[in-house]
Amino acid sequence: MGLSGNKKKPSDYGLGDSRDNTLSGWINVPNNNNVKHAYFKTKKDLINIGKPRRGDIIWIMAAGEHTPGQTGCDNHILFYWGNGTNDVAWHSTHYTGKSTARANSSWCDGSLENIKGGHKVNTNGNCQTEIASKQPPDKGLYGYILYRTGGGSPQRVQIKKVTSTTNGWDDSLKGTQFTLYQGSKALKTITINSADAVTFDYDCEPGVTYVIKETRTAAGYKKADDIKFKVDDNNSDMVRKYTISNTPDKKPVNIHIQKASSCPEMLSLSSYSLADATFGIYSDAGCTNLLTTLKTNTDGSTPVFTTQVEASGTTYFYAKEISPPSGHNGTGQVQTITVNMPQDDNATKYLTFTNIAKYDDVPGAFVKKLDTKGNPVEGAIFEVRLYDGVYKTVAECQKYTPKKTWYLKSDRDGNVVFDRYYLADDFKPSDSFYKDKNGAIKIPIGCTITFQEVKVPSEYQIDETVQLWSEKNQVVEVKKYYNYLKPCKINIRKLAEDGRTPLEGVEFELTFTKETEPYTDDALRSYNPLLKQGESIKTTTNKDGYITWEDLDQGEYQIVETKTHDDMTLLKDPIKVTLPITMTDENAKEMSAATDQGKFDDYTNKWYFYEATFEVTNNAKFKMPMTGDNGFWKFGFIGFGAIAVLGTGLVIFDKKGKKQKHRKRVTKK
CATH class of the missing domain: 2.60.40.10 (Immunoglobulins)
Known part of the structure; x- marks a missing residue:
C-alpha cells in the first residue's frame, strides 16, 4: 500500500477526512484494497503474533464495545515504524502532533511521533493501545495485521x-x-x-x-x-x-506354525506329507483381512512370520488353514494368537494344526475264510503285506520290500480282522498297525496290500495263492476264500487164506454213514467228493486184490464185503472207520506210526492220518467148519505195522512183530 512515510491524504485511499469516515474507511481497508492480512479474535491471539516489524499496519478495536464494521466504536490504526528499541508508530488519533489539544476530528499530517498515553507497541510483542489497555484479557479485542512491508517477519x-x-x-x-x-x-x-x-x-x-x-x-x-x-x-x-x-510404538512378535498328522507313521508313505500346507494369518476373527500366507516345508513347519504390534496392550491375530497337505483332510480350524505387550516383546507364538489322515475304511473283516462245504475255518493264518504305491498285480508288488507285514488268524466264524486280537503272535511276530491319535487301527491310502495263507488246521488243504487287497471307492471289500477239506483215502486188499495171494473179483461196498460237518449255503459248488452222506459205492478187487476209494469226504465210513469167491465166506461184521484218524504223539510212537505220512496239528496237538488200508483174508469153508467163522481182517495205516482183528480183540503188530493188545475200536478222535 505504501502508506509508510508518505504524505498522501487518507481520502486518497478511500478514507474519509472526518472521524466517522476515517473509522468506517479503515475498517474496510482489508477488503477494499486486497490487503494481505491476518485476523485475530482475541488479545491473546494478537499478542502471540510476535514482535511487529517496521512497516506493519495494525488495526485494533475494542471487542467488548462494538463489532467489526460498526461506526462509532473505539478503534485505532497503527503504522509501526520502530526499530525494536525505539518503537514509534504513525497512528490515527484525535491528537495533532505533540499537542494535547483536541483536533476537529481530522487525520494526522503523517509525521512520525512517539506514541504517548499508552499508545505504544512494545518490543516484547504486546500490542497495547489505549483501547487494549482498557480491556481485560478475558474481554479481548479484534485486530488485523493489515499490511506488512520491508523484510521478512519473525515467526x-x-x-x-x-x-x-x-x-x-x-x-x-x-x-x-x-x-x-x-x-x-x-x-x-x-x-x-x-x-x-x-x-x-x-x-x-x-x-x-x-x-x-x-x-x-x-x-x-x-x-x-x-x-x-x-x-x-x-x-x-x-x-x-x-x-x-x-505413530504407536511397534514391537516385533513372531508366529510359527507346525503341522502334525493324526497318524505320524503314515508320513513314511508316498501318499502322505506335511509339506505344502497353506495357512493364512489374519488380523480379524472373520479371516477377511489377510496379512500373509505361510506354507509348510517337509517337516511340517512354516517359516517364522514376524509382524509389529503396539508396544503396550493386547493384540489378536488369527491363523486359518487354507489348504491341507497331501493325504490329509482339511481342519477348517481357526486358531487365535494372543499377544500381550510388553511381555511378549519379540516372543514366538507357536501353533500346531493336526490334520486327520485319509484312510481306507476297514470293515469288520477283510477275509471270510470257509471250507468247501461253506463252514467257517477257524485258525487259518494269513501273511498280510502292505506295499507303498498302487499296483495292479502281485508280481509288481513283489518287486519291492513291503512296508509292513502282519500275521492274522481267522476266528471261529472264519473272519480275518485288522485287530490286535487277531494277531497270530504264536506263529510269527507282526509289525505294528497304523493307528490314529485315538489308537484306532487304520489302513493308509495309496497302498497295495497282499495276503497269503501260510497255515491252516490239518483237516484243510492250504491255499498258498497270493491275493490282492480288494478295494472299491476307498472301502475294503470283504471276500470269501475257501479251503478244500483234505480228501481221505481207503484201500482194501483181498488176500487168499495164505495171506499172500491176492484175490481178484471180490466185491466190497463202501457207505458214507456220517459226515463230519454239513453243507451250507456258502458251499463251494465245485466241491464234489466221491460220496455224500448216506451214499454207497460197490467196487471189486483188481488182479492185485486191491480196491482204492479216493476223494472221500471227512467223516465215518462202513465197509461191507458183499461178494466173494465161491469157496470163501463173507465177512460177518462190517469194517468201520472214521477219517481222518487222529492220535496223540505218544500213541503214534507206541504204534510205530510213519509220521512222515501223516500231519501233526499244533492246534489240537494230534497226528492226523488221511489214508487207511485194510487187508482181508477169508478161510475156506471146508477149513472153517465152525459156524459163523469170520476169518480175519487186518487194518493198517501207511507206515503202520499190521493190525489184525481176531474174534473180539484188536492185535497191533508193530514193525518189529511185537504184539500189543488194544480195544477193538480203532478210530480215535
Missing part, C-alpha cells in the same frame, strides 16, 4: 499433536514435550496435554535455521522425527504451524 511456531492411527487427539499423548533448538542451544520447551495447539514463546528470526525435537514421547508411541526449518527472509506469515503425528 512463532505452533505445535498440534495427533496419532497416526486416527489423525486426531488421544489422551495417551498427554505429557508429550517439544523443544525448540538453534544449533545445540535449547531455546524454549512446550508440553502438550490436550488437543489444542501450543505455541513456543519465542520469535524465530528470518534467515535463521531452527530444529524442533520431541524431547519427551508418550508411552506406547515412537518418537516423532525432528523438524528442521528456516524462516524465509521475505516471510509474511506470523505463525508457523505443525501438526505432528505420533
Whole structure:
C-alpha cells in the first residue's frame, strides 16, 4: 500500500477526512484494497503474533464495545515504524502532533511521533493501545495485521499433536514435550496435554535455521522425527504451524506354525506329507483381512512370520488353514494368537494344526475264510503285506520290500480282522498297525496290500495263492476264500487164506454213514467228493486184490464185503472207520506210526492220518467148519505195522512183530 512515510491524504485511499469516515474507511481497508492480512479474535491471539516489524499496519478495536464494521466504536490504526528499541508508530488519533489539544476530528499530517498515553507497541510483542489497555484479557479485542512491508517477519511456531492411527487427539499423548533448538542451544520447551495447539514463546528470526525435537514421547508411541526449518527472509506469515503425528510404538512378535498328522507313521508313505500346507494369518476373527500366507516345508513347519504390534496392550491375530497337505483332510480350524505387550516383546507364538489322515475304511473283516462245504475255518493264518504305491498285480508288488507285514488268524466264524486280537503272535511276530491319535487301527491310502495263507488246521488243504487287497471307492471289500477239506483215502486188499495171494473179483461196498460237518449255503459248488452222506459205492478187487476209494469226504465210513469167491465166506461184521484218524504223539510212537505220512496239528496237538488200508483174508469153508467163522481182517495205516482183528480183540503188530493188545475200536478222535 505504501502508506509508510508518505504524505498522501487518507481520502486518497478511500478514507474519509472526518472521524466517522476515517473509522468506517479503515475498517474496510482489508477488503477494499486486497490487503494481505491476518485476523485475530482475541488479545491473546494478537499478542502471540510476535514482535511487529517496521512497516506493519495494525488495526485494533475494542471487542467488548462494538463489532467489526460498526461506526462509532473505539478503534485505532497503527503504522509501526520502530526499530525494536525505539518503537514509534504513525497512528490515527484525535491528537495533532505533540499537542494535547483536541483536533476537529481530522487525520494526522503523517509525521512520525512517539506514541504517548499508552499508545505504544512494545518490543516484547504486546500490542497495547489505549483501547487494549482498557480491556481485560478475558474481554479481548479484534485486530488485523493489515499490511506488512520491508523484510521478512519473525515467526512463532505452533505445535498440534495427533496419532497416526486416527489423525486426531488421544489422551495417551498427554505429557508429550517439544523443544525448540538453534544449533545445540535449547531455546524454549512446550508440553502438550490436550488437543489444542501450543505455541513456543519465542520469535524465530528470518534467515535463521531452527530444529524442533520431541524431547519427551508418550508411552506406547515412537518418537516423532525432528523438524528442521528456516524462516524465509521475505516471510509474511506470523505463525508457523505443525501438526505432528505420533505413530504407536511397534514391537516385533513372531508366529510359527507346525503341522502334525493324526497318524505320524503314515508320513513314511508316498501318499502322505506335511509339506505344502497353506495357512493364512489374519488380523480379524472373520479371516477377511489377510496379512500373509505361510506354507509348510517337509517337516511340517512354516517359516517364522514376524509382524509389529503396539508396544503396550493386547493384540489378536488369527491363523486359518487354507489348504491341507497331501493325504490329509482339511481342519477348517481357526486358531487365535494372543499377544500381550510388553511381555511378549519379540516372543514366538507357536501353533500346531493336526490334520486327520485319509484312510481306507476297514470293515469288520477283510477275509471270510470257509471250507468247501461253506463252514467257517477257524485258525487259518494269513501273511498280510502292505506295499507303498498302487499296483495292479502281485508280481509288481513283489518287486519291492513291503512296508509292513502282519500275521492274522481267522476266528471261529472264519473272519480275518485288522485287530490286535487277531494277531497270530504264536506263529510269527507282526509289525505294528497304523493307528490314529485315538489308537484306532487304520489302513493308509495309496497302498497295495497282499495276503497269503501260510497255515491252516490239518483237516484243510492250504491255499498258498497270493491275493490282492480288494478295494472299491476307498472301502475294503470283504471276500470269501475257501479251503478244500483234505480228501481221505481207503484201500482194501483181498488176500487168499495164505495171506499172500491176492484175490481178484471180490466185491466190497463202501457207505458214507456220517459226515463230519454239513453243507451250507456258502458251499463251494465245485466241491464234489466221491460220496455224500448216506451214499454207497460197490467196487471189486483188481488182479492185485486191491480196491482204492479216493476223494472221500471227512467223516465215518462202513465197509461191507458183499461178494466173494465161491469157496470163501463173507465177512460177518462190517469194517468201520472214521477219517481222518487222529492220535496223540505218544500213541503214534507206541504204534510205530510213519509220521512222515501223516500231519501233526499244533492246534489240537494230534497226528492226523488221511489214508487207511485194510487187508482181508477169508478161510475156506471146508477149513472153517465152525459156524459163523469170520476169518480175519487186518487194518493198517501207511507206515503202520499190521493190525489184525481176531474174534473180539484188536492185535497191533508193530514193525518189529511185537504184539500189543488194544480195544477193538480203532478210530480215535
